[in-house]
Structure formats: structure tokens, C-alpha cells
Amino acid sequence: MAWIFGRPEYDISFHVNTDSADLIGTDTFINNEVRLRKGSIYQCAEFGGFGILDEINMAKNDAVSVLHATLDHRRRIDIPGYNRILLHSATRFIGTMNYGYAGTRELNEALVSRFMVIDMPEMDEDSVLFVLRQHFPDGEKSALKAFAGLFLDLQIKAYHGEISTKSLDLRGLVSAVKATRSGLSPIDAIQMGIINKSFDVFEKEIVEDVVSTRIPSSWTGKDIWG
Template structure:
């Protein structure tokens, strides 16, 4: 991982500090299985440096930005880099304090606390992701406020207080503009350092595709152009963000390597994710413009 980051130009001094962090904070072997196994790496020097510096300073971070900017991928990459166990908590409308901190359960003829993800992360010195924090109910946000407080103490009703492990960090993600989302209040935002996630550059996108597929390099540019064209139309409000799915595009490329046609693969991975007929037509027009009918899926790959 260090070599990958150095190639991107990430500060070697910061990476040396990460090594000191990982050596200083031991990890209980029972939690090692929670250190993520990376499928994708995050590309973006400045964002990496901001996130690493924030975590080293003891701060929690809020990753904010449109869809497909790599918020969850970065969170997983950070947990992997710092060798910390990771809990991902989806803050939907059903989230409540019990689902975050824990709830009573009956064990060995006595009532004990069944630990929730926030409690476990605080106990183990892990990283916890509050996914889509701007969709959370007030009851859940009360727990988030408490977890982020500078005193680093969680009061567990009916049980003892938990002093958060010094290595514990909370990473929130936020897609703005979605139905069901709302603005975060100033008191909550002030508990984070905020990183405005940039859209991926064409050069970084090309590197990502080359690393994760067997595409011939001369065809990679077509997929880069496809993704960036769709992203631009979404940012200009010509289409929604439903078809802006980088994982979907990579999955479609995998389908092509297994022999499915280009058109069918991109329908499954991208076009059919929008259910509006007008929007789907725009997406299909972009695909048809870039991928001429003479290209077969077998032509795209090395070997």
C-alpha cells in the first residue's frame, strides 16, 4: 500500500507517521478479520493526504460529495492503511440508539449488553463508517454526537460508561441532493473535518480500470469517456445519478470478459439502473455513440 501511495505522490513523511501509528496501537487478534481486504484502491493524492493527516491528528472526518466519488472506497482504504478493524453503519430511517450502541440480551441466565457497532469500534480502537449520515433520524444522531465528542466517552444506559480507545476514528459519508436527505446542523458538522470529495480525473480513472480489468489499453479510453460523459450529464442535471455507477461499469466489463455482448453488459451494469425511459434513452445513446456495432466483447481484452 505504501508503494502505491508513493507512486501517487503522497507525502512520505505522512506515511512514516502512519507506520508509527500502526506500531503504537496494538490490535486484538480477535478483530484482525475486520481489517478490510481491498477490492479497489482509491486514487487521488490530495484527498489521501487530507484524510491521513486528519486521522493522525485524532480527528473524525466527513466525506461529502456526489455519487461515485469513492467515499466508501476511501474509508475502506484508510482502515486497511492504518491496520484498524472497520465497522460500516448504514444510518437509515430505522437506525436507533440500540442498533448503534447495543441492546439487552439474555445470556447464561442473566441480562447482558449485546454490543452494537459503535460500542465495538470504540472498544477495539476501530474505524466506524457512518454511511449516509444525512439520512439519519434525530435519535440516531444523538449517539453520533456523543461518539464524536472531544471527551471520547459513551454513556451506555443501564451499563457502565465506555471510554473510547484512542485509535478509534469515525468516518461519515454524505451524498447531497438525494431524496430523503437533509442538511446537517452546525453542531454536528463542527465535530468533523470535512473533505469535499472530488470527481475522479480521467487519468486516475484510467489507472483504476487498468488495474482492475484485463482490458486492452487502447479500449480503456472508451470506458473512461463513457463514465465521464455520464457523470457530466448527471452534474448538469440532464440525467439522475442512478447510471453513474463505477462498480456497475467494472462489473459490466467483467461480464464482457465472460462472453456477454457489450450492449447487454452495459445494460445490466449501467443503463437498466435508471427506470425513467427518457433518461435510459440518453444513457443508451451515449453507449451507442462510443461503442460501434462492429466491436465485439472478445476484441476488448488482452490475450
């Protein structure tokens, strides 16, 4: 979207230690003077960029509370000891989160009320295949369909509570397929990219059983790349 609108993009990755200084800025010493080292939110507001607030539900509520005046009708940032910053008219903020992941927390209502929320549905076969074909346009269609089927089978298992979502990792699946291009056997790649994401012995056995129904152990790179 930033590219379409010709605006700069600022990626802000949230974590449990994120504080207001990381977002807005903090004092620093330059040329024997105390100056403000501008944070990503400050720069986004100043230059009219698209701010991507990645994993916003990992930050503490007191850290993201500094964004309240930025995200509502006031569209400004008040920095103690410095000037008030009015947001550029093109400034936009997009928050992303994986609800329920370990280490995340509930967002407070004041923050949620400042966003329009898009609830992403579970992926179906067409959407998984689209992702795989975007990454691997030269891959065999039957092989990519098998990998997509593996992801969907794991998704069903996770939905019914038979396994956790640790092995339901699309990024890991893409990395596994990519590793086969470098010579790793498909089953070994899936072992590292999907199966080993689960550290529970019994859960790992379930995932291995699902993998065995989709990815034959006899497969080689030629079965994927022709």
C-alpha cells in the first residue's frame, strides 16, 4: 500500500520491552547538545508515512498509550520538552497481531477503538496455493498441491485441538520448500520447517503422521522442481 500511494514505510516491531522512547524518540547527545533522536512513530508522523505496528499485542499497554492522541481525531504527538507534532495528512497506521500467541496480551479498549479491525479468516486451499505459487512459480503443481494439503490438514488438527498451532506455520512451510531447492530432501526439509516446531513428543507424532499422508519419504527435489 505504501508503494501504491508513494509514501515511505516504517516498520515497528513490538515486544515486551517496547516503551514510549522506542516509538516517539528519546534524548541523545550530539555535538555537545541534547537533541531528540526521533523514533519511528515521530518520523512516520512527520513525513506522512505508513506505520506498520507489527505484533502490536506484544507491547505493554502503557507503551502503546502514547499513541492515543496520534490515532484519534487529534492526530498529534505531544513530546515533553519539545514541540507538539501535528501528523502529516497522509500518515496512516496499520496494526497487525496474532491473537492468542504466547507472550501476547489483550489490547485495551481505548486502543482497539482507534482502529478498524479486519478479522482474517482461516486459509483455504486456493489461498495457500496462491502463496506457494507466488514463491515458487517453477514448482510442480502436484507437489505444491501436496504441500498445501499438508498445511490444511494441520489446520484442521489445530482447529479441533488435537495439536497446537506451533506446527501450523506457513512461513516454515515456505522455508521448507525453499530448502529443497538447495538439495535438502523434501521429508528432511518438512522435518525442520514443520515437524520440529512442536516440542511435545506426542504432538510431534501426530504431525509426523499427517506429513506421511501427504509427503512421501521417497520424494526428491526432482519431484518438486521437475
